[in-house]
Amino acid sequence: MQYVKETLALTHPGALKALTAAVTFAEEMGVPQCIFIVDGSGETIASVRMDGAKYLSMRTALSKARTAASINAPTGTMSFEFGTSAGIASQGGVTPLPGGLPIRFGGRLAGAIGVGSGTGEQDFAVARAALAAIGADPL
Template sequence: MSVTLAQANQANQAIAAAIGKAHVLGINISVSVCDPGGRLVAFARMDGSHWGAGYGSQGKAVASAGFARPSGLLAERAAAPIMRGIAQAEGGHMFYAKGAVPIFIDGALAGACGVGGGTGEQDEECAVAGSTAVLG
């Protein structure tokens, strides 16, 4: 299963929900929503967000989609040869850091929502808000 055009429109709702949570937390973020293969479906960068947060949000989303789990759960194993090899084979776009969660629709992986710009915990809070909006 992949993110459909209708769900991509929902991805914009995910972005709005993640940005809404960022406003509550008082941070500026970048948000990426990707399909199960880690390809970008939607992206937004808040005014004042660091330019590098865009790369972080997408890299975390790619990792989350690639392993069908929150990207933060992968951080502990990031230095393992297999994890480095997978990231390298994917083109170095996979970031094993807290801040992205997978999106499941009807039990199937549909993609992931990744956030960069705050602490890992803040990014994950925003990503959860975003992914929940896609499911709503």
């Protein structure tokens, strides 16, 4: 029986590179965003609230990142009822809103990104730009 497992962890230079790419993409779109990058356990590595981004989106962007890390999948796919119940049970730590993506390398979870303040598609586009900048698996 095996008692340990090998895990991946996104480094802070990787998180900062992803964050910079996300901000650049959001600026090019003209949509200021709140962006969180977390490790595999949902703890924040890097974050920013761009000038003009909705301040309440800080909370949703963090929840999107933590949800994506927790379920190792994009956010926005769970049913409204389940998402609402999970959000209440986790005191806002889980959200059904779109805009969160896991950060994977070779299929293995290394962290996640959550983006908020635009439409769901805009949030996902910014998150995908961050993943591409660090060579993470595309989603």
